[in-house]
Amino acid sequence: xxxxxxxxxxxxxxxxxxxxxxxxxxxxxxxxxxxxxxxxxxxxxxxxxxxxxxxxxxxxxxxxxxxxxxxxxxxxxxxxxxxxxxxxxxxxxxxxxxx
Amino acid sequence: xxxxxxxxxxxxxxxxxxxxxxxxxxxxxxxxxxxxxxxxxxxxxxxxxxxxxxxxxxxxxxxxxxxxxxxxxxxxxxxxxxxxxxxxxxxxxxxxxxxxxxxxxxxxxxxxxxxxxxxxxxxxxxxxxxxxxxxxxxxxxxxxxxxxxxxxxxxxxxxxxxxxxxxxxxxxxxxxxxxxxxxxxxxxxxxxxxxxxxxxxxxxxxxxxxxxxxxxxxxxxxxxxxxxxxxxxxxxxxxxxxxxxxxxxxxxxxxxxxxxxxxxxxxxxxxxxxxxxxxxxxxxxxxxxxxxxxxxxxxxxxxxxxxxxxxxxxxxxxxxxxxxxxxxxxxxxxxxxxxxxxxxxxxxxxxxxxxxxxxxxxxxxxxxxxxxxxxxxxxxxxxxxxxxxxxxxxxxxxxxxxxxxxxxxxxxxxxxxxxxxxxxxxxxxxxxxxxxxxxxxxxxxxxxxxxxxxxxxxxxxxxxxxxxxxxxxxxxxxxxxxxxxxxxxxxxxxxxxxxxxxxxxxxxxxxxxxxxxxxxxxxxxxxxxxxxxxxxxxxxxxxxxxxxxxxxxxxxxxxxxxxxxxxxxxxxxxxxxxxxxxxxxxxxxxxxxxxxxxxxxxxxxxxxxxxxxxxxxxxxxxxxxxxxxxxxxxxxxxxxxxxxxxxxxxxxxxxxxxxxxxxxxxxxx
Numbered sequence: 001x002x003x004x005x006x007x008x009x010x011x012x013x014x015x016x017x018x019x020x021x022x023x024x025x026x027x028x029x030x031x032x033x034x035x036x037x038x039x040x041x042x043x044x045x046x047x048x049x050x051x052x053x054x055x056x057x058x059x060x061x062x063x064x065x066x067x068x069x070x071x072x073x074x075x076x077x078x079x080x081x082x083x084x085x086x087x088x089x090x091x092x093x094x095x096x097x098x099x
Numbered sequence: 100x101x102x103x104x105x106x107x108x109x110x111x112x113x114x115x116x117x118x119x120x121x122x123x124x125x126x127x128x129x130x131x132x133x134x135x136x137x138x139x140x141x142x143x144x145x146x147x148x149x150x151x152x153x154x155x156x157x158x159x160x161x162x163x164x165x166x167x168x169x170x171x172x173x174x175x176x177x178x179x180x181x182x183x184x185x186x187x188x189x190x191x192x193x194x195x196x197x198x199x200x201x202x203x204x205x206x207x208x209x210x211x212x213x214x215x216x217x218x219x220x221x222x223x224x225x226x227x228x229x230x231x232x233x234x235x236x237x238x239x240x241x242x243x244x245x246x247x248x249x250x251x252x253x254x255x256x257x258x259x260x261x262x263x264x265x266x267x268x269x270x271x272x273x274x275x276x277x278x279x280x281x282x283x284x285x286x287x288x289x290x291x292x293x294x295x296x297x298x299x300x301x302x303x304x305x306x307x308x309x310x311x312x313x314x315x316x317x318x319x320x321x322x323x324x325x326x327x328x329x330x331x332x333x334x335x336x337x338x339x340x341x342x343x344x345x346x347x348x349x350x351x352x353x354x355x356x357x358x359x360x361x362x363x364x365x366x367x368x369x370x371x372x373x374x375x376x377x378x379x380x381x382x383x384x385x386x387x388x389x390x391x392x393x394x395x396x397x398x399x400x401x402x403x404x405x406x407x408x409x410x411x412x413x414x415x416x417x418x419x420x421x422x423x424x425x426x427x428x429x430x431x432x433x434x435x436x437x438x439x440x441x442x443x444x445x446x447x448x449x450x451x452x453x454x455x456x457x458x459x460x461x462x463x464x465x466x467x468x469x470x471x472x473x474x475x476x477x478x479x480x481x482x483x484x485x486x487x488x489x490x491x492x493x494x495x496x497x498x499x500x501x502x503x504x505x506x507x508x509x510x511x512x513x514x515x516x517x518x519x520x521x522x523x524x525x526x527x528x529x530x531x532x533x534x535x536x537x538x539x540x541x542x543x544x545x546x547x548x549x550x551x552x553x554x555x556x557x558x559x560x561x562x563x564x565x566x567x568x569x570x571x572x573x574x575x576x577x578x579x580x581x582x583x584x585x586x587x588x589x590x591x592x593x594x595x596x597x598x599x600x601x602x603x604x605x606x607x608x609x610x611x612x613x614x615x616x617x618x619x620x621x622x623x624x625x626x627x628x629x630x631x632x633x634x635x636x637x638x639x640x641x642x643x644x645x646x647x648x649x650x651x652x653x654x655x656x657x658x659x660x661x662x663x664x665x666x667x668x669x670x671x672x673x674x675x676x677x678x679x680x681x682x683x684x685x686x687x688x689x690x691x692x693x694x695x696x697x698x699x700x701x702x703x704x705x706x707x708x709x710x711x712x713x714x715x716x717x718x719x720x721x722x723x724x725x726x727x728x729x730x731x732x733x734x735x736x737x738x739x740x741x742x743x744x745x746x747x748x749x750x751x752x753x754x755x756x757x758x759x760x761x762x763x764x765x766x767x768x
Contacts, residue, residue, distance in 0.1 A: 021749050030745075095743030 006047035014040035025090050027082075031075045038068045102153040102185045103166025106236055108146035109193055110183070112139045113229035117222055124218035133208035136221035140204050140228055144197040150190050155621075162187055162624040165238050165302065172241065179299050184238035188625040191436065192235035192368055199360045199443050200228045202595040206451055207352040209589035210458070213580030214350075220260060224356070227253035231361050235368060239300035240289035243369075247285060247329070250362050251278035257357060258349040263577030266567045270345035277342045281332020285369075288325030291318055292376070305375040315382050323376055323383030326369060327390075334366030334420045336394045341691055343417055347409040348567070350579075351454030354409060359416045359450050360443040367423040367439050371432050371626075378430070378629060387428035388509075392519040395421025397688060399529040403536070404684035406466045407566075408453050411537055415490060416446055418526060422505050425523065429516055431508030432626045433619035437610045438501035440618075445489035445498060445603040449537075451586070451596050452483030456541055458583040460549050461561035466537070471546030475553035478593060479586050480542050482600040487538045489603040491531035491656055494649040500607035502527065507644025511636035524651055531655025539663040558583060612641035 013036055020033030042061040049057025082089060116139025120132045127135070154162050163186035172179040183189075204224060211220050230253050234246030255278075259271030293299055295318055296307040312319040330336070335343035346358045357363070370377060370387060377384040398418035405411045419442045426435025457464055459476060473480050489498040506527070509520035549559040563572045563579070574581040586592040609618040636644070662670040674681050686692070742748075 018753055022746055022753070025746075091745040094745070098741060098743030 003047050003051045007044055010040045010044040010047065012040075013037075013043065025092050027075070027079050027089060027091055030091065031072060031079075034075075035068060035072070038064055101164070101166070102150050102157075102190075103164050103183060105146045105150035105153060106166055106183045106185045106189075106193075107168070109143050109150065109197065110229065110232050110236060112143040112146065113225045113232060115139060116225040117229055120218055120225060121222035124222065127218060130208055130212065130217070132218035132221045133204070133211070136225045137201060137204035137208060139225055140197055140201040143228070143232070144194070144201050147190065147193040147197050150185060151194060154185065154187065154190055159624050163302075165300070167238075177293070177299065179239055179241040181242065182238040182300070183236040183242075184301060185236070186625050187622050188368075188371060188436070189235050191440070191622065193232060195440050195443050196228065196231050196235065196361045199447050199599075200224075200231075200356055202599055203352050203356040203360070203447060203451075205591045206355070206454075206595035207350075209584050209591045210352055210454055211350065211580070212584065213574075213582035215574075215576035215580060216260065220257075220350070223253060223256045223260065224353075227257065227357060227362070231365070234365055238302075240285075240292070240304070241299055244282070244285055244289065247333070247365070248282055250357075250365065251275065251282065251333075254278065254346070254357050254362055257353040258346045260349055260353065261578055264348065264565055264572070266565060267348040270342070270348040274342040274346050277332050277339050280339060281329040284325045284328025284332065288322045288329065291322035291325065295319070295322075301372065308376055308379060312379055315380055319376065320380045320383050323373070323380045324386065326373055326376075327383060327387055330366030330369045330387075330424070331390065332366075333369075334363050334424065335417050336366065336390050336421065336424060337397060338690065338694075340394065340398070340417055341687075341694060344410050344413045344687070347407070347413050351409065351450055351457060354413070355447045355450030355454070358413065359446040363416060363420055364423065364439045364443070367420065367427055367435060370424065370427040371436055374427070374430070374432060374626065374629065377428070384428045384430075385515075388425050388516065388519055391421045391424030391426075391428055392522050393421075394418065395425065396522055396526045396529075399526040399533065400684050401687050402533045403529055404681055405687075406685075407464050408456065408466055408469070408537070408541065409450070409464055411466070411533060412446070412449050412453055415449075415530070415533065416442075418530060419446065419490070419502075421526075422502055422523065425509060425519060426505035429509050429512050429519075430629055431505050432629065433610075433622050434501065434504040434508055436622060437618050438498075438505055440609075441489065441497035441501040441603070441606045444599050444606055445486040445496075448482055448486035448596060448599040448603055449490065451592070451599070452479050452486060455479040455584075455586040455592065455596075456483070458585045459553055459558065461559050461583050462564065462566055462579065463549075463561065464566045466540045469541045469547060470544040471542070471550045472553075473542040475546070475550045476542075476585060476587055478596075482586070482596045483542070484538050485600045485603050487534040488656075491534040492527055492648050492652040493531075493656065494645075494652070495607065497603055497606035499645065499649060499652065500610050500612075503645045503648030504610065504612065504641060506648060507636050507641045510644060511640055524647060527648055528651045528655045531652040532659045535656040535659025536663055539659060543664055553585075558585065558588075612638045612645070 017033045017036030017038075017040060020036065021030050024030055024033065042064055045057040045061045045064070049055065049061075079089065087094070116136050119139075120127070120136050124132060163184065165182050165184050167180045167182035169181050170178070171181040204221070207220065207224065211217055214220065227250060230246050230249030232246075234243060234250055237243040237246055252275075255271045255275040258274050259268045261267045289299065292304055292308070295311050296304050298304050298307060308319065328339075332339040343358060343363065347354055349358070377387070395418045398414045398416075398421060402411050402414035402418060405414060419438070423435045423438050423442070426432070426438060455476065456469065456472060456479060459472065459479075460469060463469075485496075489496040492499045492502050506520050506523045509516050509523060546554070552559045560583070563574055563581070564570060565572060572578045584592065586596055610616060662673070683689070740751075
């Protein structure tokens with residue numbers, strides 16, 4: 001099977017994720033979209049790894065998954081904390097780090 | 100014991116005295132600090148005597164010894180030891196310095212009794228003596244410069260001793276600044292010598308200078324001129340003299356010790372010490388002779404017109420040092436140093452007498468206010484008169500033999516030097532005149548109130564005020580103490596003045612031409628290689644010179660007597676007749692004004708320019724302000740990017756990434 005199909009699919013998923021990050025205001029959905037982007041990257045890594053016939057890409061994919069898991073843990077933790085403090089669950093409302 | 104061991108002792112006692120008095124001022128009671136300090140100098144004098152006797156015991160050709168304590172500096176071909184040179188010249192200087200210092204310490208014990216800074220004064224004074232001895236004993240230029248700078252610092256501390264007097268602190272600063280000019284000259288001179296000879300100790304420098312330099316080699320002349328700058332600044336020769344009259348703001352014993360007897364003669368010592376160099380560079384020696392002559396004439400004329408008693412003596416000091424500089428510059432080393440010694444005696448004596456008179460006047464120093472102290476202060480009168488006669492060169496007094504010997508040498512060199520010698524004789528006439536003027540104005544004439552009170556047994560106590568400006572003062576630390584002291588009532592003052600008075604009369608016997616010549620014989624080992632030994636006058640010529648000087652002295656004293664006592668109207672008429680000349684002299688030839696207009700004010704103006712234009716416009720406005728503006732603009736831009744909007748960040752990130760990807764795609768195809 002031609003590798004370019006996998007790459008095209010990966011690009012699609014990445015763009016969908018990116019569009020979600022840019023357009024949605026709920027942090028929960030943004031996290032989901034981030035996962036989409038990461039997995040798009042994984043897909044591309046594995047596809048190239050297969051094409052070239054070495055395992056480096058697969059190892060990277062594993063590392064990306066670990067990073068994604070950590071990110072989700074922290075991200076969800078932050079969202080729970082916001083919820084407990086009754087803050088609006090809306091990224092646009094949270095712009096206190098303005099310079 | 101080895102002479103150098105004595106040399107280290109000579110240095111050690113004053114240093115120990117300084118430390119004990121300086122660290123123990125809180126616990127030492129009453130006059131004890133003064134006695135400790137005087138004892139230290141007395142021991143130092145005894146050690147110097149020991150050095151003398153050890154040296155005389157040696158054969159003449161081995162009378163120069165170097166003692167090294169440790170290697171001070173040894174790097175890159177440069178070597179400087181902490182070492183002292185004991186030879187007839189340095190022994191002679193040590194004897195004069197420590198001997199006169201001892202007597203002045205003794206005098207100060209009485210003079211400074213009621214001053215709140217008593218212990219501080221003696222700590223400074225001992226430090227000065229230590230520095231001065233270090234200067235004369237140093238065996239290389241490094242140590243010489245150390246001592247040179249130390250005496251400058253001690254002089255500053257002592258001039259500004261009454262530190263709450265604005266005039267005194269200003270005078271101290273002036274002295275320090277001018278002395279630093281001299282220090283710089285000396286350092287440059289030493290560097291030029293090191294550059295050519297590769298050595299810093301006297302013995303090697305003088306040895307190699309003969310091989311490296313031809314006669315009047317430009318670098319050698321430059322080095323000698325730089326050394327002369329150092330000597331002139333320390334010895335108050337034209338045009339670096341203006342600090343000395345102002346230095347009279349210090350206590351009178353300081354004037355006697357530092358600004359008459361010892362420190363200001365350091366320049367003479369330096370020229371004598373470096374005589375092998377000056378003989379190789381006659382051009383530089385001639386500069387010294389000319390400046391010395393100019394100074395001796397200038398200072399004598401000012402001394403004739405000045406009315407502040409201490410300043411008259413200060414200008415007289417300048418003038419006498421001019422004679423010494425002239426002497427050592429025309430290779431009359433023995434005569435020049437002989438005059439250094441006799442001058443130390445009679446000038447210290449004159450200052451002590453002046454201190455006593457000022458005590459009786461309760462601080463007033465103006466000659467116009469004095470008069471008729473002869474009966475009230477017989478001891479001061481006799482000693483002061485002896486000092487003045489020695490200064491005038493009255494026949495058979497010590498100054499007669501020393502000063503006129505210099506002039507005899509100068510005349511004997513012939514040519515242009517004869518002119519210098521004649522100028523010297525003219526100044527000798529003026530010297531005799533102002534010496535007489537001091538005595539007649541202070542001790543003769545109608546008795547002033549203070550003198551009459553003293554005759555009835557009470558010491559006058561006036562208001563405490565600055566003698567220069569008349570500002571009222573209290574008597575706490577930083578100002579003179581409440582009581583005044585006169586020699587008639589204080590035995591330490593008498594004990595200090597009496598030996599000096601005797602020496603001022605009889606010291607001449609050390610150098611009667613053709614009869615004793617003890618002094619020149621003693622110094623001979625140091626100067627035996629002098630190329631000008633042949634130009635020394637014979638005994639007959641020396642006696643001729645002495646006779647001429649004696650005549651001038653008598654004429655000058657007679658003129659003073661005639662003008663001041665016999666015929667005061669004539670004096671006033673003459674003053675009116677030559678009013679312009681008189682104001683010219685009173686204003687010290689306008690040297691201070693010239694320096695003020697030529698150096699001080701332009702410097703101040705350029706400083707003002709720097710402050711207003713360079714500093715506030717350029718540095719503050721352009722450099723500092725510009726940098727601040729740039730940073731501020733940059734940060735405000737960076738701040739505007741930080742919106743705090745998460746999605747904006749994400750969009751920027753994506754944009755940037757897409758940009759990068761696009762770029763690589765374009766590059767790849």
